Amino acid sequence: MNKVTLILLVGTILIQLGCTDVKESTSATSTVSPIDTEKNIEESQAIVLLSGLPTLGTKDSIAIIEMDPESANFGNILYDYPLPKFDAPLHHLYYSPNGRLYATGLGSECSLAEIDLVRNAQAEPVITKVECLDTQGQSVGEDIMWHSVNGKLHMFVTFMGGTDLSQVDAGSVGVFDPQTNKVLKIIEARKSQVGEGKPYIMYPHGISAYEDRMVVTSTVHPNLADGIGNVVTVIDLNSFEPIENIVTEDAKPVGFPSSPVEVLFVRPSIVEGVEPAVLVNTMFGFETWKIPYDAKSKVFAEPEKLYDGATAGTGVPLEFYGNDTELFISHAIPGLVKRYDLKSLPDLVPSGEDIKTELGAHHMIFYSSASGRKLIAVQNNLLNLGDAKDNDPTDVDFIAKVNDHSLTVHDLTTGERLGMINFKDKYQKGIDNIEALFGSGFTHHH
Amino acid sequence: MFKVKFLAAVSLSCTVIIVVSIFVFSTNKQGDTQLVEFTTPFVFGRFQIPKDNPLTVESVKLGRRLFYDPILSKNNKVACANCHKQSLAFTDGLALSVGVSGKPLSFNSMSLVNLMWGPKHFFWDGRANSLENQALQPIEHVDEMGSNLDDLTEELSEIKAYQTLFEQAYGELNAVSIAKALANFQRTLISSNSPYDQFLRGEISLSPQEEFGRKLFMAHPDTKVSLRGGNCIDCHSQFLTSGFSSFFDGFSNNGLDDDENLAEGLFGVTKLEAHRGLFKAPTLRNIAVTAPYMHDGRFKTLEEVLAHYNSGIKRSKTLSPLIIEADNLADSQSQHISLNLAPHEVVAIISFLHTLTDESFLTNKAFSDPFKTGEPND
Numbered sequence: 099m100n101k102v103t104l105i106l107l108v109g110t111i112l113i114q115l116g117c118t119d120v121k122e123s124t125s126a127t128s129t130v131s132p133i134d135t136e137k138n139i140e141e142s143q144a145i146v147l148l149s150g151l152p153t154l155g156t157k158d159s160i161a162i163i164e165m166d167p168e169s170a171n172f173g174n175i176l177y178d179y180p181l182p183k184f185d186a187p188l189h190h191l192y193y194s195p196n197g198r199l200y201a202t203g204l205g206s207e208c209s210l211a212e213i214d215l216v217r218n219a220q221a222e223p224v225i226t227k228v229e230c231l232d233t234q235g236q237s238v239g240e241d242i243m244w245h246s247v248n249g250k251l252h253m254f255v256t257f258m259g260g261t262d263l264s265q266v267d268a269g270s271v272g273v274f275d276p277q278t279n280k281v282l283k284i285i286e287a288r289k290s291q292v293g294e295g296k297p298y299i300m301y302p303h304g305i306s307a308y309e310d311r312m313v314v315t316s317t318v319h320p321n322l323a324d325g326i327g328n329v330v331t332v333i334d335l336n337s338f339e340p341i342e343n344i345v346t347e348d349a350k351p352v353g354f355p356s357s358p359v360e361v362l363f364v365r366p367s368i369v370e371g372v373e374p375a376v377l378v379n380t381m382f383g384f385e386t387w388k389i390p391y392d393a394k395s396k397v398f399a400e401p402e403k404l405y406d407g408a409t410a411g412t413g414v415p416l417e418f419y420g421n422d423t424e425l426f427i428s429h430a431i432p433g434l435v436k437r438y439d440l441k442s443l444p445d446l447v448p449s450g451e452d453i454k455t456e457l458g459a460h461h462m463i464f465y466s467s468a469s470g471r472k473l474i475a476v477q478n479n480l481l482n483l484g485d486a487k488d489n490d491p492t493d494v495d496f497i498a499k500v501n502d503h504s505l506t507v508h509d510l511t512t513g514e515r516l517g518m519i520n521f522k523d524k525y526q527k528g529i530d531n532i533e534a535l536f537g538s539g540f541t542h543h544h
Numbered sequence: 545m546f547k548v549k550f551l552a553a554v555s556l557s558c559t560v561i562i563v564v565s566i567f568v569f570s571t572n573k574q575g576d577t578q579l580v581e582f583t584t585p586f587v588f589g590r591f592q593i594p595k596d597n598p599l600t601v602e603s604v605k606l607g608r609r610l611f612y613d614p615i616l617s618k619n620n621k622v623a624c625a626n627c628h629k630q631s632l633a634f635t636d637g638l639a640l641s642v643g644v645s646g647k648p649l650s651f652n653s654m655s656l657v658n659l660m661w662g663p664k665h666f667f668w669d670g671r672a673n674s675l676e677n678q679a680l681q682p683i684e685h686v687d688e689m690g691s692n693l694d695d696l697t698e699e700l701s702e703i704k705a706y707q708t709l710f711e712q713a714y715g716e717l718n719a720v721s722i723a724k725a726l727a728n729f730q731r732t733l734i735s736s737n738s739p740y741d742q743f744l745r746g747e748i749s750l751s752p753q754e755e756f757g758r759k760l761f762m763a764h765p766d767t768k769v770s771l772r773g774g775n776c777i778d779c780h781s782q783f784l785t786s787g788f789s790s791f792f793d794g795f796s797n798n799g800l801d802d803d804e805n806l807a808e809g810l811f812g813v814t815k816l817e818a819h820r821g822l823f824k825a826p827t828l829r830n831i832a833v834t835a836p837y838m839h840d841g842r843f844k845t846l847e848e849v850l851a852h853y854n855s856g857i858k859r860s861k862t863l864s865p866l867i868i869e870a871d872n873l874a875d876s877q878s879q880h881i882s883l884n885l886a887p888h889e890v891v892a893i894i895s896f897l898h899t900l901t902d903e904s905f906l907t908n909k910a911f912s913d914p915f916k917t918g919e920p921n922d
Contacts, residue, residue, distance in 0.1 A: 140590050196744045197587040197783065212746075216583040219599065221591045226583075277746050366769055 140223075140535050142166035142465050143176065144475065147201065147530040149187040154526040158187050160201075160213065160225060162535060165475050167507050167517035168467045173524065179225040184208045191533040192242040194253070194276060201228075201531075202239030202255065204320070206263065209239040210255055210272070212279060223535065234281045235261045236272050238320040241360075244276060245307045247335045251276050254312065256302040258320045260286055266324040269301045271314055273338060285333060287340045297340040300327050304361035306376065309393065310335040313376050315358035316343075328355035330378055330389065332398060346378045346387040346401050351408035356383030362418040362425075363391075364444040375444035377404075379415035379427065384408050386415055386427065388444050404446045412436075414480070414500060419462050424449050428459040430480050430500040435459055453513040458500035463534040464510065472510040477532045478502040503528045585736050587744065587783040591660035597676065597724045599731060602713035607729025609709065610722060612913045615699060616683050618690035619644050624682065624726070627653040630911055633830035634733065639841025643688035652841035657735045657829050657905070662786030663794030668823045668839040670795060671813050675727035680719060693719040735829045735905035743899070744783070750899060757896030760889055764866070767874035774893045775853070775870040775883060779825040785900060787825030795822040796864045799857035799881065800838060806860050807839075821862045830905065832898045846897060850890045857881040 144165045150156035158181040164171035181188065186205030191213075193199055199213040208230035218224050233239070238259030244251055253274040260268040261284065270286040289298040303317035312335055316327025332342040347356035359381040365374045376389040376398070384407030390399040407413050413431035420426060425438045425446075435453040438446045456478035463475050480500040503522035508515050521529045584591075593599055610616060614623040627641040628634035634656035640648035651668045659666075665673055672678035682688040683696065700706045701717050714721035740758075742748045750758060762782060763773030779787060779796050787794025795810045801821065810819035823839045837843040843852060857867060859881065873884040885893075909917065 196746075198744075198746060215586045217586055217588070217590075219582045221593075223586055224583075277743070277749050279746065370768065 173519040206237035306363035356380035456502040607725035645687040679726035738902035739899040757892035786827035
């Protein structure tokens with residue numbers, strides 16, 4: 099595939115979609131409770147991965163920021179830990195079930211790291227070390243999931259670059275001992291090697307699991323040029339082998355494969371009594387799919403398209419997040435978060451108006467303000483790609499207009515925007531990822 | 545990642561930095577030596593130190609000496625350490641402690657550990673709202689130490705070593721500075737290097753039985769999804785294993801007595817009927833060495849404690865609803881409240897509880913009796 103063609107085509111269509119009108123959310127009044135004087139002030143703080151922007155002379159760091167618009171410190175960096183120079187930035191933060199902090203990285207020098215976070219005598223969170231872990235050559239780390247296999251917890255990591263980034267069909271899933279961080283197994287099944295019609299793993303990105311079945315997506319080659327996927331791969335966790343590819347692709351609104359990105363295995367622990375199914379967002383298909391699953395027969399049914407962004411005026415659906423009542427899906431174009439009734443899953447039944455953010459809507463956190471107002475903060479940045487007009491070498495218009503470099507904060511009830519932090523303007527950096535300092539604040543990421 | 549909730553205090557402990565208070569000292573402009581560096585696990589959560597009582601080297605040193613000095617008691621025979629022995633995680637091994645009067649006190653001696661986290665009210669019934677407030681109550685209690693604070697202050701002021709220590713720590717010797725010093729020493733009693741902590745940091749793995757017990761500890765039973773649980777975490781938080789810190793959330797009626805025999809507990813402080821029979825959910829850190837258990841020391845062993853939760857719960861009007869609904873049997877028709885844990889599950893939970901024993905805490909010289917170690921007084 100020609101990289102320039104891909105860039106221009108997708109860029110053009112994304113821009114067009116970005117101009118599509120989206121209904122204004124109606125303003126409702128939210129309930130604000132009296133200030134809780136015992137409230138932990140850190141509940142409104144977030145930990146973020148920041149990328150230095152080459153033309154602005156800044157460097158990568160991990161920062162803690164204040165996210166409460168009611169605070170005088172809103173948007174301020176409370177703590178900043180400079181990162182060593184790696185061949186690519188760190189990408190996603192994850193807390194393990196035991197509270198250990200990890201990051202994936204988009205390069206090969208540090209594609210998976212553990213971050214040592216402690217408190218000093220002033221009770222402040224401080225980072226003492228970022229240790230790059232031995233992935234046995236797996237590069238371009240994306241998502242992490244902790245899941246028990248036959249009663250034993252494992253840490254699974256998707257590596258879009260697999261063990262050989264030079265291969266056009268690269269990709270692997272690393273299985274790690276969650277205590278020692280040692281590689282237990284590399285699940286790798288390149289399309290060119292498994293044989294015609296056999297299940298493969300390619301550019302794995304999203305990951306989710308239920309019982310002994312894991313699903314990973316096939317997104318895009320890390321160099322954004324060598325290939326794009328269109329399948330979800332099912333892995334049998336008894337054998338750690340891929341057993342099925344399921345195509346989630348329909349209209350090809352930008353002419354490319356659908357590029358499944360994030361995936362959520364809807365299961366009874368998320369929604370009581372639910373019939374399990376896999377939800378899939380397709381980055382270039384602009385769609386959300388449902389793949390029903392029969393847990394008794396362990397059979398996945400034909401995928402069903404639940405949402406079509408090309409007709410609805412949205413593009414590049416990315417993340418699934420949830421709380422106790424709703425599921426949220428971010429759409430980078432035009433920059434919004436759609437919300438759905440949790441109990442209705444795996445079907446997508448809207449539960450409220452869209453939350454209008456900025457181009458690049460991606461990750462999100464949930465928390466409350468000092469006055470008790472329930473909030474959502476959305477990262478509006480797909481990747482920290484620069485702007486050609488700044489002579490920025492990282493500019494690839496393939497991701498045109500989806501790098502606003504901002505966080506927007508909204509009332510969770512009404513969607514009203516309460517604040518915005520533009521990292522490029524304020525700190526001359528881009529933002530790669532946001533996580534609530536206390537972890538989650540959300541419950542359904544994978 | 546799914547259903548990983550770190551609500552009260554989350555995150556991470558370090559893999560390298562360890563643990564119990566690593567104190568480094570430096571000198572500030574005023575000449576006071578401040579505690580400028582120690583680390584605690586991030587997962588313990590934020591803590592607060594009163595602005596008018598900073599954690600200084602001098603205050604901790606003074607507090608430690610006072611803690612071990614029987615001069616605080618009327619008959620000069622009972623120190624704080626009499627009822628709070630380091631080797632027993634600062635408990636005394638008795639069902640009910642005994643002070644200067646020789647009469648058994650009303651309560652079992654509470655362990656003194658990780659006091660900067662968890663419930664912000666101290667004593668089993670929550671009658672002190674700060675460590676400073678807590679510190680003087682045993683000194684003045686007629687059965688515990690029986691001292692008059694004015695007399696004690698005068699007595700201490702006649703001792704050269706204390707003249708120096710108080711001057712260095714607070715610039716004056718009075719009841720307030722006595723309380724502050726004792727409070728600060730207790731704040732330094734941090735336990736974070738038990739096998740459980742090492743497990744959390746990824747340094748070790750638990751045995752299969754300990755890990756099984758850990759999972760049961762952390763689970764509220766839910767028969768709908770075949771989740772078996774010991775229901776411990778509903779009152780004892782994931783990392784600190786203490787009660788929760790917000791308001792009076794760290795207090796609970798855990799079914800020890802029926803309405804007829806229900807003790808006052810937190811009601812004695814708040815005068816709210818809903819608080820009758822509620823007692824502080826203590827930390828379970830070092831629980832294996834702090835027998836006997838409960839506010840009145842009624843259970844001699846952890847086996848007896850587990851037997852209570854498994855089949856000995858007594859109904860009362862303020863019994864915790866989290867206990868009432870916790871049952872590992874589906875559709876149980878019995879009116880008797882029970883966890884219905886299997887014997888091997890009980891054993892596993894106890895096995896996990898033993899991983900909370902922090903030997904380095906129990907033997908840390910910084911917490912030991914300075915009169916025995918021959919350390920200089922000033």
